[in-house]
Amino acid sequence: MRERYRMRKKKRGAWTATAVCLLAAALICAPLLMIPGGSLMDHAEIKQILSPILEEGKGFAVWHLLPFYPTLDHFYRLLIESPAFYTLFWNTVGMTAAILGGQLVVGLPSAWAFAAFRFRGRDILFGLYVVLMLLPFQVMLLPQYIVLQKLHLYNHFAAVILPAIFSTFPVFIMYRGFTQIDGEILEAARLDGAGELQIFLRIGLPLGKMGIQAAMVLSFLEYWNLVEQPMAFLEEQAKWPLSLYLPQITISQAGFAFAVAVVVLIPALFVFALGQDALEEGIAYIGVKA
Amino acid sequence: MFLLPGFSGVMLFYLLPFFEVVRRSFVKSGNGAFVGADNYRMVFTNGAFQLAARNTLLYLAAGVPLLMGISLFLSLLLRNLFLRRKLVSAMLLPMAVPAAVMVLTLQILSDKQGLINGALTKISEKITALPAFVSIDYLNSEWAIVVVVCSFLWKNTGYMVILWLAGLGALPKEVEEAAQVDGANKWQNWHYIIRPGLSGSFFTIGMLSVLQIFKSYREVWMVAGSYPQEQIYFLQHLLQNWYLKLEFDRMAALTVILSIVLLVVCLLLQRRQHF
Numbered sequence: 001m002r003e004r005y006r007m008r009k010k011k012r013g014a015w016t017a018t019a020v021c022l023l024a025a026a027l028i029c030a031p032l033l034m035i036p037g038g039s040l041m042d043h044a045e046i047k048q049i050l051s052p053i054l055e056e057g058k059g060f061a062v063w064h065l066l067p068f069y070p071t072l073d074h075f076y077r078l079l080i081e082s083p084a085f086y087t088l089f090w091n092t093v094g095m096t097a098a099i100l101g102g103q104l105v106v107g108l109p110s111a112w113a114f115a116a117f118r119f120r121g122r123d124i125l126f127g128l129y130v131v132l133m134l135l136p137f138q139v140m141l142l143p144q145y146i147v148l149q150k151l152h153l154y155n156h157f158a159a160v161i162l163p164a165i166f167s168t169f170p171v172f173i174m175y176r177g178f179t180q181i182d183g184e185i186l187e188a189a190r191l192d193g194a195g196e197l198q199i200f201l202r203i204g205l206p207l208g209k210m211g212i213q214a215a216m217v218l219s220f221l222e223y224w225n226l227v228e229q230p231m232a233f234l235e236e237q238a239k240w241p242l243s244l245y246l247p248q249i250t251i252s253q254a255g256f257a258f259a260v261a262v263v264v265l266i267p268a269l270f271v272f273a274l275g276q277d278a279l280e281e282g283i284a285y286i287g288v289k290a
Numbered sequence: 291m292f293l294l295p296g297f298s299g300v301m302l303f304y305l306l307p308f309f310e311v312v313r314r315s316f317v318k319s320g321n322g323a324f325v326g327a328d329n330y331r332m333v334f335t336n337g338a339f340q341l342a343a344r345n346t347l348l349y350l351a352a353g354v355p356l357l358m359g360i361s362l363f364l365s366l367l368l369r370n371l372f373l374r375r376k377l378v379s380a381m382l383l384p385m386a387v388p389a390a391v392m393v394l395t396l397q398i399l400s401d402k403q404g405l406i407n408g409a410l411t412k413i414s415e416k417i418t419a420l421p422a423f424v425s426i427d428y429l430n431s432e433w434a435i436v437v438v439v440c441s442f443l444w445k446n447t448g449y450m451v452i453l454w455l456a457g458l459g460a461l462p463k464e465v466e467e468a469a470q471v472d473g474a475n476k477w478q479n480w481h482y483i484i485r486p487g488l489s490g491s492f493f494t495i496g497m498l499s500v501l502q503i504f505k506s507y508r509e510v511w512m513v514a515g516s517y518p519q520e521q522i523y524f525l526q527h528l529l530q531n532w533y534l535k536l537e538f539d540r541m542a543a544l545t546v547i548l549s550i551v552l553l554v555v556c557l558l559l560q561r562r563q564h565f
Binding site for chain 1: 291292293295296297299300302303304305306307308310311364367368370371372373377378379380381382383384385386387388389390391392393394395396397398399401403404405407408411425444447448449452453455456457491494495498501504505507508511512525526529530533538541542545548549552553555556557559560
């Protein structure tokens with residue numbers, strides 16, 4: 001009898017917990033729901049519902065989740081009539097791709113070095129990598145500016161790409177992925193006469209896949225959303241990524257801005273959906289003790 | 291060696307220039323004359339610095355405990371739920387949303403005549419017992435810090451929930467089960483088993499939250515620009531603005547100060563972590 005009572009109480013507890021968490025999740029996701037509707041809303045409707053904000057008249061703005069008169073006008077204007085959009089879009093794509101590719105080329109061997117070898121100064125060096133990954137960009141702003149000036153890279157795409165390639169964050173995440181590999185496998189391979197390069201390529205890469213994926217997903221989300229670096233190091237607006245262009249569209253063009261937002265958001269959400277397990281794994285790597 | 295290419299890049303783009311900045315922080319930027327601690331004195335007596343430092347501390351004091359509390363509460367609830375994975379993903383979604391995308395939405399929500407004020411007014415009209423609600427211009431008043439903290443929570447809750455869940459997952463299940471058989475209630479379970487077991491996580495997540503605050507500048511800048519409302523003028527604004535004004539000697543000193551503070555945070559974190 002008592003057991004049953006307890007079971008029922010437990011069940012009720014689970015329901016309330018679910019309800020609270022659902023509410024929190026809904027609160028977190030709710031603002032995003034404004035975006036798709038907004039991008040399909042025609043100019044007149046936006047003007048009407050946002051008129052209190054735009055004209056500072058009486059009353060309050062309202063929002064329609066679904067537009068009354070849906071239209072693809074904004075997308076048409078953006079995708080067909082704004083050639084500048086493509087420049088910025090390809091800037092974003094190009095920079096992100098270059099950074100991710102570079103991080104793989106440079107970061108993978110570094111991560112493997114930390115995971116597979118014990119060498120002198122390893123711990124101190126690794127501590128340094130961790131500190132560097134945790135520092136905010138503003139602290140590195142002046143130091144990086146000095147190098148970029150010296151190398152005459154200021155206002156080149158390389159000014160954003162090169163420092164990012166050598167970021168230590170992906171190294172850390174990939175390292176954590178590699179440490180999940182059983183050391184005995186490496187030992188056995190060495191005994192069987194496999195070269196270090198072979199071990200890295202044949203064992204490290206396939207077995208450390210989760211860490212690599214996690215690093216790439218985290219990096220993609222970070223660099224798709226670049227703001228500070230291009231703002232500081234790229235003078236010409238024609239070299240900016242989309243993420244810097246979007247905030248310049250004023251609220252009177254809300255529909256158009258929402259359309260840009262949709263275009264920026266789709267690749268990010270796509271990667272998020274595909275790489276979700278890796279993403280969660282990667283975040284957990286940051287916190288758990290080795 | 292595997293590490294060489296990566297490390298040379300780290301040297302070139304991070305370490306060497308950083309030491310150069312340390313050197314410059316003791317030097318006048320025009321002629322390179324050695325000025326000792328003058329640059330540091332200039333930073334500490336600077337009004338903008340004092341304002342920014344105070345604001346940053348306030349932001350930390352509000353943001354970190356709130357973030358930790360909310361995310362811990364949610365992860366305790368989430369821990370054994372059936373829908374756990376779906377809910378965690380939903381909470382993590384803001385990580386995928388570029389800051390720029392949220393600027394407009396936030397404006398529409400928080401404007402003086404925006405959606406939030408509209409909703410609050412409606413509520414206060416319905417419930418006549420409440421005094422009439424006066425609209426607030428959130429971003430351009432002392433409420434700006436509230437907006438900033440909310441957006442910080444919005445962005446980081448999912449991230450911290452994952453870290454808490456990882457910590458909770460590492461606790462041995464048997465202890466709790468045994469306690470439950472012995473009739474421990476929820477509070478006792480929390481107080482005697484979960485809380486002590488999580489002490490390591492408390493520390494790690496606390497430090498990471500501090501660092502996230504410093505990394506949240508992107509969002510703040512996006513909504514409020516380079517010269518925002520006084521309450522949300524942070525140290526990062528100061529660095530950014532000195533950079534634009536080419537005030538490199540002061541900036542070097544401030545960079546060094548800030549790195550020392552953050553370095554201490556990182557080292558505390560590492561001592562506990564043994565990465």
